[in-house]
Amino acid sequence: MALYLIDLPFAKIGLDVAKRDSEAKVVLIQDGVYLDPTGIENVYAVKEDVDKRGVAAKLGNAKIIDYDDLVNLIVENKVVNFA
Amino acid sequence: MALYLIDLPFAKIGLDVAKRDSEAKVVLIQDGVYLDPTGIENVYAVKEDVDKRGVAAKLGNAKIIDYDDLVNLIVENKVVNFA
Amino acid sequence: MANINFLLTEGPFQTEKWSTAAKLGAAALKKGHAVTFFCYLDGVYNGLSTQEFADWEKVPGDYFKELVDNGAEIVCCGICVNARGQQSGKFFYEGIKVGGIPDWAAFVGGADKVVTL
């Protein structure tokens, strides 16, 4: 399964590609946590980035993960870089 | 009169503000020359940036200027930085 | 255990990519994964041992020194190092190497995962 690492500058195309992958896991990282993840089933957001920006309440059903979790996701999935 | 120096990252807000200034002169600079200047009367684009990107034909009635011209415009107008 | 390569193309301070990369790398090392870094373009400035910034307890370079101390391999693009006036990396932390894209290719060839920042 593919893990899409997505930051703000490449957000539109990154999310659009992820939406075409029924097994996509999307990780919002850095300024990517400002994105609206509506319409994507498996969304993660990096806790440190979320906390700094104060956007936890806006991320809907995104799972908030730390760097340990992200390392696990990277190891377990194919990585697609949009960050 | 105000001279708006506009590059791509700040383009939307820069052009929007310039459109509210009836005496605006807009200078598209660096990646700003990719912008569509439709709806703005006094538009300039920096020749070196235009040539590198091959977009001369897409810039409508924009005046193509070199760095000498741009210095003159800077000296003669108030500078508003969106670059 | 996996082998993870990080490509880092931005320098310290200006953007936060150095921080994300360093923290992810540290977390991966702690879990026992093999970690390699290729610092490309402005990424090479991260290797400097001479950073001084009183506002912060630790400067970016300290994080990269710790990565090396904890077993990460870090190679900086030599063309980028010299283009950016950093004199073959003579002020880099010991253990942070100067190399070339072939080193990066070797990292990627041996990696299970590649993360670009």
Place this chain on the structure above:
Amino acid sequence: MANINFLLTEGPFQTEKWSTAAKLGAAALKKGHAVTFFCYLDGVYNGLSTQEFADWEKVPGDYFKELVDNGAEIVCCGICVNARGQQSGKFFYEGIKVGGIPDWAAFVGGADKVVTL
């Protein structure tokens, strides 16, 4: 004749701001205007005399040296210089100074126009 201050916050190579700033500055000097530069954040890397890049005839630093030689005043933010490990600018071209934001304030105070890049 006018006095123009440039604020440059990006370094050499990574973005093209150094090039735009240097060429605009050179054009202004040629017309007899007074030109000052404040290099802030990554902008301070532009002052280095040690850049070597065989692919280009001139490296970014050369353009800034020429600006100084032709009468521009260039000051780099000292906090930024040291944070970025550039040791008080000891490898900067002669004439490119290390100072602080007060120097920039003085430039702006004396300037007719301010351009940020």
Place this chain on the structure above:
Amino acid sequence: MFMFLRAPFGSIYYTEGLRAVVGMMSGLDEHKVTCVYAGDGAYYSLKGSDKSESAGYVKTISDISETHYYVEKESMAERGIAEADVDEMFEVISRDELAKLIAENDVIFDF
């Protein structure tokens, strides 16, 4: 007048821009400063955004000058930021008002 146009915290402009404001206000004979957060810079106005790196600068600025922090309504709307989300240090202005501020100020810095 200072505009903050880049997203915090992806780059360091959000805080180094304020450092610049402090230095500029100390150095110039000018006691009124206008800071506008627009474009991706509008995200900084969120109540929960981390102000710790910039708190010292904000305090110094208010000690030495009359300061206004504005955030621009249209930028907020484009990014889904409601007025209720905005920290009380900011006053919400429209793009028309931003254009007016730009017209009234001599030097316009963007960070």
Place this chain on the structure above:
Amino acid sequence: MFMFLRAPFGSIYYTEGLRAVVGMMSGLDEHKVTCVYAGDGAYYSLKGSDKSESAGYVKTISDISETHYYVEKESMAERGIAEADVDEMFEVISRDELAKLIAENDVIFDF
């Protein structure tokens, strides 16, 4: 697979990314390379865009590998780039096809 997502020539990624492709193709036992220009990277596909800095890399890449240069249709449309504007070295693909290429390739670099 290499994606070029940033606007040329505002940053140096457009050419340093190709330098990376050359090095990677020389170093790896891999003889097929896919370069996709999307997002603001699509601007590089314009016929008139200056290819002089990258011509050497493009030549070397084609000497050592089977190379495909793609530009993505949706990114073109968002930026007003018509098919007639696109240099002949590029093949136009859809976002669906980009997603397929990403699915088929093991390592995805973004520049």
